[in-house]
Amino acid sequence: MLLEITNLHARVEEKEILKGLNLSIKPGEVHAIMGPNGAGKSTLSNVIAGREGYEVTDGSILFEGQDLLALDPEVRACAGIFLGFQYPVEIPGVSNMTLLKAAVNARRKHNGESEIAPNDFLTWVREQAKKVKIDPKMLSRGVNEGFSGGEKKRNEILQMLVLQPTLMILDETDSGLDIDALKIVSDGINALRGPARSTVLVTHYQRLLDYVQPDFVHVLARGRIVRSGGPELAKELEEKGYGWLEAA
Amino acid sequence: MSALATYSAQFERYANALTAAERAPRSVQFSRFLDSGFPHKDLEDWRYSDLTALNERSFEPDVSASDDALPDLLLDGADTLVYVNGQVHPASTAARWHSDTCALPPPAVGIDALNAAFAAGGLRLRLDRGTRLDRPLQVLFCSRSDGQPTMSHQRHLIELGDDAEATVLLDFSGIGGERLSTHFFDIHLGRNAKLQLYRIQNEAAGGTLVTRIDARLSRDARLDGVTVDLGGGFVRHDLDLSLAESGAEATIAGLYAHARQSHIDNHVRIVHAAPHGTSRMNYRGLVDEKTKAVFNGKVVVQPGAQKTDSEQRIANVLLSRKAEVNAKPDLEIYADDVKCAHGATVGQLDAVALSYLRSRGIDHDTARAMLLRAFALQILDRIEWPALRARVETALHLPAELTLDIDA
Structure with missing residues (x-):
């Protein structure tokens, strides 16, 4: 098992959001987490990534057998977890290239490897940038500085392509994207699919799932997974909405 | 012993070695200093910076030259003029820009008067019309004190003729000990002259450093200033620019950062006295631990200084609960066809x-x-x-x- 979440309870500012959530993900699988607004989808993503402000009050998360909740967010990232943010932040003064280099070298250090050679790194990053149609010139600009909404999401995918994570969590990466950008983002995710790498797609709509085929679809409501199924569940949700499940 | 008594004793000893003609103007300055004492927080310009503790201190004037080895502060590719505790050091490669004498200002008050009473010469960089310094000039003011606290007071001059150009670094580096140093700089830029002026301050924690730069820019002259404070005990720096003739341009950028328990006070004043002047003031502070930073930026647009284009930006980040910052942008406009912007922020990381x-x-x-x-x-x-x-x-x-x- 790559990720094993058991009876997870978490709260944000005294408000309990996750109320006993269970989820198991095997290597190579793609899981879609769907659900109404406020169900706890983003909380789940952020708790896995270890962001500050989320307090786990009960339950456990094991990643490759180790206790994930005991690790700092940067250590989780070095261990292979990547969270694609719903609202990527702008950081003027830290260039995209500097961020990528610092992130790659942090991971190499974590794994006991030496720093990456600058030339190899440049070539590698340029190749990945081409895949998500990011102009190499944008790499020397500040992180997401002045980027459009679509460019920010493509930049998240670029970071993911460069960092080659084991577990990709994409938090509403499809929101606000036009059809061309959605295609680019989906291609990026699909390019990383493989037997050793798993994906969690957190999304409100079925649209993304036309491009990235999930193995499993889960419905998150009231802090728990209330139903799981195959891709056909997403279609059903698209037709019926979430009301029938929330009432159940 | 009354306040300032030790300064009187020092001045008496100092003045005895002077001729009567030399002594007279300095005695005037010294008596003005005795009347006012060190600046205190009741003075508007010193509201957040109080030096009255110095009234009871005792500093010996530095007299002997030092030829001790210097710390590794000299920059490659530059000509150097080095002062250790106010005395010229033999490591200087540009001693031709040193002057033993200096001009005194009209009768002053406070620390200006103290400086004028004891003032020794220092940098005197004079460039004729159309000439330019081939290499940047690093003027290193090194201060150190091993036992008895010492003081030095210097006055300096930079005068660029029309179309002259120079790059000058004023480098204040302290090695340790308790010291009082004051420096006054007079800068005159001729028509279309260009001065790139750097000021770096990295004094030791026990030092008191008061510096003041007065600059006058003639027609189309340009001053680019960058000032960086990295440490120090008590540091007060005044930068007073007058865009005296049409088309002058001043761009001043400043950073104060990394200090642990310093008091760093920057006062910048830019006066637009003629039309078509441009000024930019951009200061940023990273204020950490127990450091207190003061920034006062003022732009004055005088009557008739039409088409002035001025902007001042001040941004601070407080990095500790004990750090403190007092930032004040200020604008006085007496002309109607001008473009002036200002803003100050204090935030966290x-x-x-x-x-x-x-x-x-x-x-x-x-x-x-x-x-x-x-x-x-x-x-x-x-x-x-x-x-x-x-x-x-x-x-x-x-x-x-x-x-x-x-x-x-």
């Missing part, structure tokens, strides 16, 4: 950005250093002298691998 960097695997301390550097970058980018920039970045303890951006 961006927690969301910090969390974002950590989510990419970058540890907390490195992520923090990346954000500090990002904040300082606007000012660091203004240092166009690579060896100097490297020295500042090293002093800021920024991670070396982050200081060189890869061109994508």
